[in-house]
Amino acid sequence: xxxxxxxxxxxxxxxxxxxxxxxxxxxxxxxxxxxxxxxxxxxxxxxxxxxxxxxxxxxxxxxxxxxxxxxxxxxxxxxxxxxxxxxxxxxxxxxxxxxxxxxxxxxxxxxxxxxxxxxxxxxxxxxxxxxxxxxxxxxxxxxxxxxxxxxxxxxxxxxxxxxxxxxxxxxxxxxxxxxxxxxxxxxxxxxxxxxxxxxxxxxxxxxxxxxxxxxxxxxxxxxxxxxxxxxxxxxxxxxxxxxxxxxxxxxxxxxxxxxxxxxxxxxxxxxxxxxxxxxxxxxxxxxxxxxxxxxxxxxxxxxxxxxxxx
Amino acid sequence: xxxxxxxxxxxxxxxxxxxxxxxxxxxxxxxxxxxxxxxxxxxxxxxxxxxxxxxxxxxxxxxxxxxxxxxxxxxxxxxxxxxxxxxxxxxxxxxxxxxxxxxxxxxxxxxxxxxxxxxxxxxxxxxxxxxxxxxxxxxxxxxxxxxxxxxxxxxxxxxxxxxxxxxxxxxxxxxxxxxxxxxxxxxxxxxxxxxxxxxxxxxxxxxxxxxxxxxxxxxxxxxxxxxxxxxxxxxxxxxxxxxxxxxxxxxxxxxxxxxxxxxxxxxxxxxxxxxxxxxxx
Numbered sequence: 001x002x003x004x005x006x007x008x009x010x011x012x013x014x015x016x017x018x019x020x021x022x023x024x025x026x027x028x029x030x031x032x033x034x035x036x037x038x039x040x041x042x043x044x045x046x047x048x049x050x051x052x053x054x055x056x057x058x059x060x061x062x063x064x065x066x067x068x069x070x071x072x073x074x075x076x077x078x079x080x081x082x083x084x085x086x087x088x089x090x091x092x093x094x095x096x097x098x099x100x101x102x103x104x105x106x107x108x109x110x111x112x113x114x115x116x117x118x119x120x121x122x123x124x125x126x127x128x129x130x131x132x133x134x135x136x137x138x139x140x141x142x143x144x145x146x147x148x149x150x151x152x153x154x155x156x157x158x159x160x161x162x163x164x165x166x167x168x169x170x171x172x173x174x175x176x177x178x179x180x181x182x183x184x185x186x187x188x189x190x191x192x193x194x195x196x197x198x199x200x201x202x203x204x205x206x207x208x209x210x211x212x213x214x215x216x217x218x219x220x221x222x223x224x225x226x227x228x229x230x231x232x233x234x235x236x237x238x239x240x241x242x243x244x245x246x247x248x249x250x251x252x253x254x255x256x257x258x259x260x261x262x263x264x265x266x267x268x269x270x271x272x273x274x275x276x277x278x279x280x281x282x283x284x285x286x287x288x289x290x291x292x293x294x295x296x297x298x299x300x301x302x303x304x305x306x307x308x309x310x
Numbered sequence: 311x312x313x314x315x316x317x318x319x320x321x322x323x324x325x326x327x328x329x330x331x332x333x334x335x336x337x338x339x340x341x342x343x344x345x346x347x348x349x350x351x352x353x354x355x356x357x358x359x360x361x362x363x364x365x366x367x368x369x370x371x372x373x374x375x376x377x378x379x380x381x382x383x384x385x386x387x388x389x390x391x392x393x394x395x396x397x398x399x400x401x402x403x404x405x406x407x408x409x410x411x412x413x414x415x416x417x418x419x420x421x422x423x424x425x426x427x428x429x430x431x432x433x434x435x436x437x438x439x440x441x442x443x444x445x446x447x448x449x450x451x452x453x454x455x456x457x458x459x460x461x462x463x464x465x466x467x468x469x470x471x472x473x474x475x476x477x478x479x480x481x482x483x484x485x486x487x488x489x490x491x492x493x494x495x496x497x498x499x500x501x502x503x504x505x506x507x508x509x510x511x512x513x514x515x516x517x518x519x520x521x522x523x524x525x526x527x528x529x530x531x532x533x534x535x536x537x538x539x540x541x542x543x544x545x546x547x548x549x550x551x552x553x554x555x556x557x558x559x560x561x562x563x564x565x566x567x568x569x570x571x572x573x574x575x576x577x578x579x580x581x582x583x584x585x586x587x588x589x590x591x
Binding site: 045048049050051052065066068069070071072073074075077079080082083084085086087088089092093095096097098099100101102103104107140144145 | 329330331332333334335336339340342343344346347350351352353418419422423424425426427428429430431432433434588590591
């Protein structure tokens with residue numbers, strides 16, 4: 001269990017993290033979602049006692065991280081797979097971590113085996129690909145068999161096989177009753193992995209809700225129809241109890257299907273020039289939610305609701 | 311096939327009897343871990359080899375210089391030549407190696423980003439700093455012994471070639487203290503590099519600053535004018551005092567000198583220790 005209480009981090013004039021309060025429960029995968037620069041990594045570093053909060057506290061199993069004795073037994077965290085001395089061998093790196101927490105040597109071999117790294121254990125980290133470094137980082141999180149695991153953007157730069165591996169792995173950890181806290185800036189990734197989402201933007205909490213709920217909220221599809229007799233069609237639709245309104249030269253219909261609208265138009269001999277179903281993607285819902293809090297705006301490419309997403 | 315099959319077992323759960331979290335902070339665990347880290351990077355061995363080769367080699371050369379020109383050295387200058395210090399004098403050029411090693415012990419953590427991984431395993435930062443300092447102290451002292459005794463023996467052999475009774479033996483007064491003092495000097499240099507590394511968190515900066523203290527300042531001190539200049543010069547050259555079997559004129563006494571020289575790393579390390587607790591990693 002991870003608890004953030006009014007967690008705040010200020011760098012000069014910038015509030016990187018602004019009064020975050022949330023709880024990450026055991027047994028599920030909790031996604032920590034936000035655009036780049038939203039404060040996800042800073043929050044994770046504060047949870048791990050690496051950065052000192054300006055205000056507020058972060059507790060792991062009810063304790064400050066710094067108070068944990070042999071913290072690797074309680075928390076496994078992978079912030080950045082590159083945060084290692086690349087001159088060491090994979091095994092030496094893990095052995096040093098294990099020794100610092102009184103974890104027996106044999107466990108090092110176990111986690112190397114678990115992550116498929118046994119064959120390169122004696123190689124220096126220098127020569128590792130990103131995927132291998134990522135596995136090494138994950139091996140390190142497993143050393144103490146912790147009840148809480150944290151991953152910062154674990155699928156960044158991985159190939160599809162690696163992504164699938166990590167996704168299944170996180171789900172398995174949660175299924176074993178562990179607390180799994182994983183950050184991402186990709187809504188689509190989180191939708192497939194996380195049971196619960198904590199969404200932040202510009203350091204502020206935007207949403208804290210089950211993934212399912214967010215999907216339901218965002219995937220309310222609607223039908224768009226273009227007709228020279230739009231006003232008439234609108235009235236007919238509303239008479240049927242559907243919600244219909246003029247948007248950008250189209251009639252936007254909520255609660256109905258293309259078939260219903262087409263049939264109704266045919267019945268009353270109304271001309272239709274266009275008729276299609278429009279689906280708001282999860283990604284779009286996320287962008288909508290974080291629109292005001294994106295640090296790096298791509299104004300010219302700003303995608304909103306696109307029609308006909310496959 | 312049930313839906314559970316799509317979730318691969320993590321295989322993570324270990325033999326729980328073997329994985330018992332320690333009840334208290336265990337300093338010995340951290341020391342063992344730092345020991346492993348120290349010996350598992352190649353730079354450690356290379357800097358040791360550089361320390362020994364450069365120090366022993368240059369010491370022998372300096373002794374050779376004295377031995378071949380002894381007849382031509384004026385009487386007044388001969389008093390400034392102390393055979394033990396002469397046979398260890400190569401350390402002046404070998405010391406950057408141990409400074410680099412000391413700095414790397416901590417600065418490499420920052421340059422690689424490894425510090426964040428290290429601190430999640432060892433959140434008690436002062437314990438981490440102390441464990442690193444302890445490992446470095448032990449290893450630097452042993453390296454100093456391994457460097458200084460051969461330098462002494464070879465130096466005395468070379469001095470003996472002058473046939474002027476210049477050479478001394480370990481049994482003579484102050485000689486053993488001076489040679490072991492050489493190892494103590496090496497240790498202090500390593501700790502100076504370490505303290506600078508912890509303070510500046512930047513390898514090149516730490517090495518430059520530490521070498522400035524042990525290499526540039528002693529030379530600069532020689533050019534200071536007047537009585538006050540002599541006094542300041544004594545302090546700037548304090549480190550060398552412990553490597554003299556007999557006190558050369560214009561230098562501090564061995565332990566007095568060593569205490570002053572040690573103040574460099576002690577003060578810097580105290581400041582670094584205060585800062586490491588406050589700074590974000």
